Amino acid sequence: MKQAIYPGSFDPITNGHIDILKRARQIFDRVVVAVAVNPDKQPLFSYEKRVRLIQELMQDDPGIEVLYYSGLLVNLVDQTGIKTIIRGLRALTDFEYEFQLAMTNRKLNDKIDTVFLMTDDTYSYLSSTVVKQLARFNGDISQFVPPLIERAIKEEFDE
Ligand code: ADP
Secondary structure, eight states: OOEEEEEEOOTTOOHHHHHHHHHHHHHOSEEEEEEEEOTTSOOSSOHHHHHHHHHHHTTTOTTEEEEEEESOHHHHHHHHOOOEEEEEEOSHHHHHHHHHHHHHHHHHOTTOEEEEEEOOGGGTTOOHHHHHHHHHTTOOOTTTSOHHHHHHHHHHHHO
């Protein structure tokens, strides 16, 4: 069985992430979406909430599992035995950072391979940050995130 880990903040998951996930599922039998618990970032959604939202969105696909991890990705690789990492690429600007990340993970565990998938160009400018900024000022985010996420963001900002 071909398996891969798709790690990220997913705060919140966007149509861009979902596009990458669907593409990954055409290549891998099982994809583990790994929500990062990052103590340096002040997230909009708790990691538990991010996991729940992604689980609900992906419930029809038994090939997708969602969990959270804290600390280093290499530790998750050790725990799960899954050595393939998926990352999405939007534009050339993503490359520098992703290259650093992939090489660092490789240095920590030389069995790790990072597979980069390119998003549909519709989503090439889309990021969680842009979605949050738009939502904060009541902008229309319906074309960037699924309805479930749109509702969750509205609820979060209303609180
Ligand atoms: P991180 O904080 O680890 O960068 P993100 O949730 O921002 O977490 O992104 C996770 C992965 O998804 C990264 O590889 C990122 O490049 C990719 N990604 C994010 N948005 C998009 C998008 N619109 N299209 C394709 N890939 C994306």
